Amino acid sequence: MRFCTLVYFLLIISGLFGCKNFEKTRTIKLAHGLDVNHSVHLAMVKMGVDLNELSDGKLILEIYPSQQLGTERQCLELLQIGSLDMTKVSVGVLENFAPKMKVLGLPFLFRDREHAFKVLDGPVGRQLLEDGEKYWLKGLGYYDAGSRSFYTKDRPINSPEDLDGLKIRVMESVTAIDMVTSLGGSPTPISWGELYTSLQQGVVDGAENNPPSFYLSRHYEVCKYYSLDEHTVLPDVLLAGTHLWKRLSSEEKEWLTQAVENSISYQRKLWMESEKEALDAVQEAGVKIIRPDKTLFSEKIKGIYEQYKVNEELYRLIQEIQETR
CATH class of the missing domain: 3.40.190.170 (Bacterial extracellular solute-binding protein, family 7)
Incomplete structure (x- = not known):
């Protein structure tokens, strides 16, 4: 009797829910x-x-x-x-x-x-x-994520010398910190979510990112100069x-x-x-788009590559990248 009851119960459950469920x-x-x-x-x-x-x-x-x-x-x-x-x-x-x-x-x-x-x-x-x-x-x-370029509040970046004395927001990245330092700026790691307020309050003078991020973050409301040096494809x-x-x-x-x-x-x-x-939209909002001579920037960062020669594995990766056709 108990066995029959159990079978009946299982049949009811199977019918209610079906195998697929x-x-x-x-x-x-x-x-x-x-x-x-x-x-x-x-x-x-x-x-x-x-x-x-x-x-x-x-x-x-x-x-x-x-x-x-x-x-x-x-x-x-x-x-x-x-x-x-x-x-x-x-x-x-x-x-x-x-x-x-x-x-x-x-x-x-x-x-x-x-x-x-x-x-x-x-x-x-x-x-x-x-x-x-x-x-x-x-x-x-x-x-x-396109190419990253500098945007600033108070002055345009036409050459690396224009970065002198400027606090530039960077990600928590040693490579990004080394790059901004090599170009003469003062790298300041700040999280993305805090950057708009940091720009407003003058904690930093500018930042670097790709056009869509610059636009969608509304950083163009604070920074009116965007210099397309395209220093990294990150x-x-x-x-x-x-x-x-x-x-x-x-x-x-x-x-x-x-x-x-x-x-x-x-x-x-x-x-x-x-x-x-993004570029069309920020220009319409009053941002000045600058297209500087990129070689001025690339020449200044050659020392970064020299640092990698002590690490054979990483330097080999760099060479493989550069040789890719």
Whole structure:
């Protein structure tokens, strides 16, 4: 009698829920520090849609933008301990966690955007992503973050000499600090979320970033000079924590990898459009766009490359990058 009752109970449960409802749904939490209108965020939204379709609803992406879960550094720390699944950070911040990444932050390393993509999507880029795994960070790919240039409040930057005495906000990056120091400025690390107020209050005299970030952050309201010296081509890196990666099945990894690849292609297209839109918008808002002689800046930072000769592994990476055709 008890056996029949048990069978009857199981049949009722099966009928109510169906077999498919017992399939697990995994939610992946992704946090980043950018505005919801940024091309990176829009690409992540596409990633979530694609991931849902590829997995037939078994993998769900939850996105937390605008530093809701912390700064880029804090998100990396959350990844390392398994409290966050995925994030996007600048290579400049990532170098503090995965030291070899610092080579990508060297000024005037890439000849142009095409050269940068060949390096990032090729053996060197993959090697750098794989190197992060020893630090509990699984590199998934590179988003386009364009070229970084200086913007200032009170005076234009036409040559490195114009940086003398200016406090310039930089990321928490030794490479960025060395670069600004070599050019004559005073590097001041400040988190992205605090920068607008710091510019307003005069804590710093300027900063350096790409056109969309300059525009979407509304820093153009404070800084009226934008000097396109394009000193670094610093990509954004999409990462998963190794805690998450080890939990995923082979099939789930394939779904996520495909969704990531789709989002990278999509983001790079959006980026090209957003750069032009940003420059047009800040000019309309009264920002003076300056196009200085870049060789004046590149000549001043040659000493940075000399420092890397003592590290054979990093110097070899630099040579591989420069030789990529």
